[in-house]
Amino acid sequence: MTRRIVLGVLVLVGVALVVAFDQSVVRVVVALGACYLLLRMGMAVLGSFARPVPPPPPAGELRKVRIQFRCTICGTEVRMVAANDEVPEPPRHCLEDMVLVAPIME
């Protein structure tokens, strides 16, 4: 939608430059192409500012979870009670990822 409006304005400006100011068509097309590319790049940069990456929750706002993990090598079990995600990465023990035993429903 917006892209159509921009292209329409560029075409109108191009026609005006060729007709009213007697510029060559090739020069006008090259200039408007460069103009369009710069506009798209600027819009992309502005768009990246509009959608910032959400920051991780502060330490006081960790999600409460009750998940039990077991080490497959030595059998150690741990219970995770707070995490920054509802499905957190498993902790490591004996240099291996621990396996989920069971989420404890409240």
Ligand SMILES: [Zn+2]
């Ligand atoms: Zn272990």
